[in-house]
Amino acid sequence: MTTPLGEVLDSRRAAEFQKAARALLKEPLLLAHGPYADEYRLVRQHAAELRDWFDRNVGWSLRVDAEAARLRKTPGAPADPTHPAREASRAQAPFTRRRYVLLCLALAALERGEAQIALGRLAEQVVLDAADPQLATAGVQFTLERRDERLDLAAVVRLLLRYGVLRRVAGDEDAYVSGAGDVLYDVERRVLAGLLAARHGPSTVAAEDADDRLAGLIAESALDSDELRFRAIRQTLTRCLLDDPVLYYDELADEELVYLTRQRGFITARISELTGLVAEVRAEGIAMVDPLDDLTDVRMPEQGTHGHVTLLLAEHLAAAGGEVGRGELERRVRELAVEHGGFWSKSAKQPGAEAELVEQALTKLTALGLVTRTPGGVAPLPALARYAVGETVVLEPGTRTPQRKAPAS
Structure with missing residues (x-):
């Protein structure tokens, strides 16, 4: 029995629509060129339906033009700090407060600038804007005199390269950081104009408190x-x-x-x-x-030493049933290193490494809504129960009768 052509086409269109929606949820800014070009074309094909769905169900606007597709997402919890911007590098270190400030200053400078800009020129403008008395009062200082400041600016620029706001024409950020050269960029003004996801311009929000300002940016x-x-x-x-x-x-x-x-x-x-x-x-x-496991920026379980430690600590916390102190978790990691160290990286087995391993594990578990930090340490949340180890069921040879054993301590 053959399937009618109309049903096949409807099914294919529904699958493409779903793929386009998933692409936007994973990457809210899709460029017409680069690694997500196929996804961009799919979004553009289904733009009208996607725009209607997001506007009606979540209040997010979708803009699609010849250069990019931009879904202006606003989170359900605007002050949630567990999903920060990250370096566009293998390390993927989360952005610090200073890097966020530099990102805003860089965007402001690019908005006022020309179609091309050198990194040195951008840095000069950022330094001038960073001298604003209000920023100084807030404890923000940026002079470009230290290497770590240049590294922060380079991290901001690489994020803008990833977003497609900038295109590198010549040069390299590492050379700039070391003082050996400069970098030239094209500024993609249409992408830059659509980067801010807010219902109200920042200059129109009068609130002083950070949380109130965030709420004001997206207020309905x-x-x-x-x-x-x-x-x-x-x-x-x-x-x-x-x-x-x-x-x-x-x-x-x-x-x-x-x-x-x-x-x-x-x-x-x-x-x-x-x-x-x-x-x-x-x-x-x-x-x-997600059955396909690709609509998340934080995965668990995950391969590697840090993924293994996180999974083992999740099991420990699930069994604890209540608040656990940082000291206890670090002691547990030292015990686990004796048991599982043969599978871990060399650095993870060094004395003192347990503090960093615990911090990375807690960062991931918090971002996944599995634990919450407390003044005394960390407390498990209900969803962590899926990582608890229950009784082991063993079938006796030649029988179908289960024999239960208590889990190993």
């Missing part, structure tokens, strides 16, 4: 009717389910929890239709699980 218009309030709640919940590893019920306001209880099936079905994510509903909350 007056919600003066039940319909608008319910739409805002639905969009916030959908953002959280799309962006966050786990949505815990106890983190929701009463009105949000009531709405989610009534509309959970509708919201999760819409997300599944768009992305292929599968809703895992538990007593404590909801996680949208």
